[in-house]
Amino acid sequence: MFLIMLELKDLPTTGVLHKFAERYPDADITAVSSFLHLLRVATDLSIALDACLSKHGLLQGRWWVLILLMREESQTSTPSMLASKAGVTRATMTGLIDGLEQGGLVERVFTKSDRRSVLIHLTVAGQVKLDAVMPDYYQRLRLCMKGLNEAQRIQLEQMLDLINAGIPELTKQK
C-alpha cells in the first residue's frame, strides 16, 4: 500500500479555477475540485498512517504484508500471492520480505513440492508486533472517522465506487 502524490497543500481557489476554465473550456470546475480534494485528504491520511506505524518501527508496505499473512489460516503465503494482493511487483515484494525477515517478523520456508516457490510464514515475533500495532491503529482510526455516522460512511463508499467506475476514462485511448 503505497500512495505517492503531491500533497496539494495549496488547493486552487475558485478564482484560479475559473481563470483556468477560461483558457481551457473543457474544465469541469466541480469535478476538478472534488478530484483534488479527494487526493489531498487521501494523501494526508497516508502520511498520518505512516507516522502512526513508524512509532512501532514499521513502514506501510511491511505492515501490510504482516496483515496479509495474518489473514491466512496458516499465517503463510507466497511472495507472488502477497505481491498480487498488495498491488506491488514481485520484485518489490522481495525487498519487503527481506526487510521483514531481517527483523525476524517473517521467515522464508523452502518447500519440496515446487522448488521454485518459497513460503512466507508469520513468526511469533511478527504476531507480537501486530498485536502491539493493531489496537493502536484501530483506536486511532475509530477516532479519526468518528465524524461520519454509519449512513455517511455508506454514502461515501457509494460515491467512491462511482468515481472508481470512471477511472478508466483517465487512461483510455481515445
Next chain:
Amino acid sequence: MFLIMLELKDLPTTGVLHKFAERYPDADITAVSSFLHLLRVATDLSIALDACLSKHGLLQGRWWVLILLMREESQTSTPSMLASKAGVTRATMTGLIDGLEQGGLVERVFTKSDRRSVLIHLTVAGQVKLDAVMPDYYQRLRLCMKGLNEAQRIQLEQMLDLINAGIPELTKQK
C-alpha cells in the same frame, strides 16, 4: 503531489474484518472499510493520472510545478514557494526544477535583490506543454467524475472535510 501507498487490490472481506475485530475489539469495522476504500480509490486515481500525464512525457510532480507557475500572474515563483505549495521539501523541488529546466519548460532567473534566491519562470515551451496536456486532462477528468452530480460532489467534499478534521487523531501523542 505524490501519493505512495499500497494499492490494496485485496480489500478485506467482511468475514476477515470480523475475524480481526475478534482479536482486536477496538476495531471499528465500518471505519476501517471506509478508510481503506478511500485510500484505494485515491491511489488508483493517482496511478491513472500518472498514466494520463506520461503520454505527454510528464510526471505528476513536474506537471504540478508547471500548474503552480501558470497560476501566478507573472508565471514566476521561487523554489521555496513552489515547494511549500506543492507540499514537498525544498530538496525535492530542486530535483523537479532540474528536470523541467533540462526539458526547457522552466528557466532559472537569478535576481539581484536577494542573491540567495532564484526565480523560476515558465517558458513559452512550458506554456505550450500545458496547453497540450490540460485540455486532455480536463476532458478525461470530466468523464471520470460524471457519475457524481453536483449535489453528490458537494456531499463528498463535506465528508472528506470531516475525515480531514479527524486526521490528527492518527498521529496525536496519547
Next chain:
DNA sequence: ACATTATAGTTAGGAAGCTAACTATGTCAA
C-alpha cells in the same frame, strides 16, 4: 559593527517503488 540567527538553495546519501533481465524449475505437446 559585528556576532548570532534565519533563510534560500543545493548536495549527498538512504528508502522503496518500478521495469527488465536473469536463474531455476515446472508444464505441455509434438
Next chain:
DNA sequence: TTGACATAGTTAGCTTCCTAACTATAATGT
C-alpha cells in the same frame, strides 16, 4: 523425451521521494 513456453523468485539499475548537512546571503540585536 525433449523443445518451447510458463512461472517463481531474485537481482540490477533507474526514479524520486526523504532527511541532514552544507554554502551563501540576509536580517537582527546588542
